[in-house]
Amino acid sequence: MRRALHLWAVVLLVVCHATAPLRMPPAYALSQDEEIRISRQFRREARRQLKFIEDPEVELYADRIGRRVLEAVGNIRYPYRFFVIEDSSLNAFAVPGGSIFLHSGLIQRVESTDELASVIAHEIVHVNARHFHVLASSTDVAMLVGMLGVFLAPVIGPAALAGPAVAMTRQLEFSRQMEEQADNLGVGYLARAGYDPQAAVTFMQRMSRDRLLNPVGRPAYLLTHPLTDKRIANLSASIRAQGLSAPRFRDADDVQRVKLLIALRDKPDAVVDRLRKDHEKHPAAAMPAYALGLAYAATGRWVQARDMLERAARLNLAVPNLYRDLGRVYLHTEEISKAHAALERMLERRPEDPISHLYQGRLFEKESRFREAARAYLKARQLAPFWPEAARRLGYAYRKLNQPGKAHYYLAQSYLLRDETGKAIDALERAAQQYAPDSPRQQVIRDEIAAIRAGG
Numbered sequence: 001m002r003r004a005l006h007l008w009a010v011v012l013l014v015v016c017h018a019t020a021p022l023r024m025p026p027a028y029a030l031s032q033d034e035e036i037r038i039s040r041q042f043r044r045e046a047r048r049q050l051k052f053i054e055d056p057e058v059e060l061y062a063d064r065i066g067r068r069v070l071e072a073v074g075n076i077r078y079p080y081r082f083f084v085i086e087d088s089s090l091n092a093f094a095v096p097g098g099s100i101f102l103h104s105g106l107i108q109r110v111e112s113t114d115e116l117a118s119v120i121a122h123e124i125v126h127v128n129a130r131h132f133h134v135l136a137s138s139t140d141v142a143m144l145v146g147m148l149g150v151f152l153a154p155v156i157g158p159a160a161l162a163g164p165a166v167a168m169t170r171q172l173e174f175s176r177q178m179e180e181q182a183d184n185l186g187v188g189y190l191a192r193a194g195y196d197p198q199a200a201v202t203f204m205q206r207m208s209r210d211r212l213l214n215p216v217g218r219p220a221y222l223l224t225h226p227l228t229d230k231r232i233a234n235l236s237a238s239i240r241a242q243g244l245s246a247p248r249f250r251d252a253d254d255v256q257r258v259k260l261l262i263a264l265r266d267k268p269d270a271v272v273d274r275l276r277k278d279h280e281k282h283p284a285a286a287m288p289a290y291a292l293g294l295a296y297a298a299t300g301r302w303v304q305a306r307d308m309l310e311r312a313a314r315l316n317l318a319v320p321n322l323y324r325d326l327g328r329v330y331l332h333t334e335e336i337s338k339a340h341a342a343l344e345r346m347l348e349r350r351p352e353d354p355i356s357h358l359y360q361g362r363l364f365e366k367e368s369r370f371r372e373a374a375r376a377y378l379k380a381r382q383l384a385p386f387w388p389e390a391a392r393r394l395g396y397a398y399r400k401l402n403q404p405g406k407a408h409y410y411l412a413q414s415y416l417l418r419d420e421t422g423k424a425i426d427a428l429e430r431a432a433q434q435y436a437p438d439s440p441r442q443q444v445i446r447d448e449i450a451a452i453r454a455g456g
């Protein structure tokens with residue numbers, strides 16, 4: 001999908017990193033509620049125009065990094081959401097109110113989760129420090145969403161770079177002072193969240209090298225490229241001045257796995273072919289067998305996936321996710337008891353993994369054990385409150401349990417998480433009808449409906 005590709009590259013660079021003249025933000029005219037409303041309206045528009053990746057592994061990977069950085073921020077002003085957009089251009093951006101968007105092309109360009117976290121931390125600072133000063137002069141929400149629509153404009157080709165779209169993006173740029181603040185605070189949050197602050201520097205250096213190696217073919221990139229040597233030097237100095245250092249203990253990094261899943265969405269056959277050749281070259285090695293198994297699973301070839309993943313397990317591959325992958329594959333090959341055993345093994349190692357709990361719920365559903373299924377989905381929801389799929393499955397489980405009040409309620413939550421406000425209100429109305437008039441439960445649901453209506 002090439003839509004908006006060039007413009008998006010410009011938008012990243014202009015909005016996020018342009019070195020605009022130093023200027024102070026005017027008094028802020030938007031209330032936080034208005035910003036949150038803008039965020040929601042923007043997401044609704046974005047969902048119409050862009051492809052959101054809903055693969056749980058990719059979706060929750062971005063969400064997990066974002067939440068971890070937010071814990072380090074402490075004073076969180078907004079209901080943050082993190083999304084991955086299927087688009088191969090390098091881009092990330094935030095809109096007021098806490099919606100942060102990452103292109104899959106950005107994930108493909110990072111070499112570690114720490115590097116991706118550095119971009120996310122930078123964007124969080126822009127939102128949390130209310131850097132959208134250009135929006136401050138107006139309180140007309142519709143107009144502001146329209147302005148942000150420049151992010152979504154379907155523009156093809158560099159010719160569009162000279163039009164009003166650029167003038168619009170120029171109005172959205174941050175000042176150099178704000179960029180510095182986002183860099184400096186960003187690395188601090190990065191380190192406190194347990195990531196390596198140096199990753200912010202290595203990522204910028206690599207982007208800068210790429211720019212020198214490939215000066216043609218990316219006019220948008222060159223036009224507004226933000227990565228000055230001075231900025232990189234300032235960032236290094238800031239890391240030293242703040243006394244930030246790399247964490248001493250690290251979890252396994254999932255970035256290569258997520259990159260593989262993204263590549264498989266893009267060119268499944270080519271990737272499967274390449275991994276098959278790797279495996280044939282090294283038939284006794286665990287990792288190539290595992291990667292091929294993952295690729296088969298991602299393309300729905302469940303029996304071949306099972307055989308490859310079992311092979312990796314026999315070769316003693318020490319990757320905890322292997323057992324979640326096996327559990328998922330057995331779910332599809334209908335090997336229920338093996339699936340339970342694999343997921344239990346995974347959860348012994350990573351009890352806080354929401355995806356494994358969700359797969360467990362699906363196994364229980366297959367066995368018509370709906371009470372256990374609901375419990376597993378509740379656990380998944382508790383671990384990943386922003387994951388619509390956990391709420392949706394929970395709604396279905398309650399329907400099977402003949403608890404229509406809860407069924408409608410949780411379906412409504414899944415709609416809300418996808419910004420489908422109309423459907424959410426309908427489902428909440430239906431939930432409310434299941435309870436006695438003026439009962440406390442009905443009142444709570446009615447209050448929720450009123451709050452959603454007020455929020456837009």
Ligand SMILES: [Zn+2]
Pocket residue numbers: 015016017122126174179182
């Ligand atoms: Zn920035």
